[in-house]
Amino acid sequence: MRKVFSRLAYEGLVRIEPNRGASVARPSVEEARETFAARRAIEVTIVRKVAEKFSAKQKALLARHIAKETAAEVSRDPPAMVRLSGEFHRLVAEMSGHSIYLGFLKELIARSSLIILLYRRHDTPACGTDHHAGIVTAIRKRDKARAGALMLSHLNEIEAELFLKDPAADELRLADVLGA
Numbered sequence: 383m384r385k386v387f388s389r390l391a392y393e394g395l396v397r398i399e400p401n402r403g404a405s406v407a408r409p410s411v412e413e414a415r416e417t418f419a420a421r422r423a424i425e426v427t428i429v430r431k432v433a434e435k436f437s438a439k440q441k442a443l444l445a446r447h448i449a450k451e452t453a454a455e456v457s458r459d460p461p462a463m464v465r466l467s468g469e470f471h472r473l474v475a476e477m478s479g480h481s482i483y484l485g486f487l488k489e490l491i492a493r494s495s496l497i498i499l500l501y502r503r504h505d506t507p508a509c510g511t512d513h514h515a516g517i518v519t520a521i522r523k524r525d526k527a528r529a530g531a532l533m534l535s536h537l538n539e540i541e542a543e544l545f546l547k548d549p550a551a552d553e554l555r556l557a558d559v560l561g562a
């Protein structure tokens with residue numbers, strides 16, 4: 383948990399104060415929607431680029447990542463599943479070789495992790511391994527249209543799983559959100 387806090391603090395999303403512990407500026411419903419809109423715009427472009435051009439080493443990296451996600455799912459390890467979900471999106475962005483998109487996306491992924499924690503309806507991690515595996519299959523086939531379409535529906539589905547209705551509270555303790 384400490385690791386999560388310090389990473390979020392690093393991303394500028396959490397403040398750690400000596401007496402109050404970690405607190406977080408709660409993203410509003412509008413900001414949550416904007417975050418996913420930005421991810422769609424960036425990640426569809428990125429995944430199409432990757433499907434067009436990737437190395438044998440990158441292909442192996444993707445396969446290894448999917449194996450790790452599957453292992454975490456089989457052993458019912460939600461924290462690992464959440465972490466690996468974020469890593470998948472970052473890995474694909476790194477493979478695109480587009481440093482500006484990668485920089486934007488790192489921030490968007492950190493923001494999304496927080497949004498998912500705050501607005502999720504269920505306890506299940508938002509990204510399904512089967513979705514990621516489908517995207518990887520499309521990349522391996524160099525089918526950029528399908529890779530883009532799958533990434534789009536994947537991000538739409540994550541957003542649809544969230545409960546983006548209640549008016550934003552100003553601030554809340556991250557520990558309350560995480561049940562820690």
Ligand SMILES: [Zn+2]
Pocket residue numbers: 467470471509510513514536
């Ligand atoms: Zn995902």
